[in-house]
Amino acid sequence: xxxxxxxxxxxxxxxxxxxxEFVGGNKNGGYRINGWGAISSDWVSANLSTxxxxxxxPLKAGE
Numbered sequence: 001x002x003x004x005x006x007x008x009x010x011x012x013x014x015x016x017x018x019x020x021e022f023v024g025g026n027k028n029g030g031y032r033i034n035g036w037g038a039i040s041s042d043w044v045s046a047n048l049s050t051x052x053x054x055x056x057x058p059l060k061a062g063e
Contacts, residue, residue, distance in 0.1 A: 001056070 010031060013020045017037025022029055
């Protein structure tokens with residue numbers, strides 16, 4: 001996924017009542033979801049590997 005598309009998507013998450021914040025340093029930081037809005041965090045946890053595969057995202061160790 002192009003970097004700009006990811007940035008635009010992250011900025012639009014608030015429209016779904018998803019609370020996402022940047023944590024860490026400028027280049028070494030990452031994003032943390034603090035509130036899922038209408039999305040069930042249990043469902044996301046249970047389906048994480050499928051989501052990662054479908055979205056072609058790298059999965060970090062321990063996730």
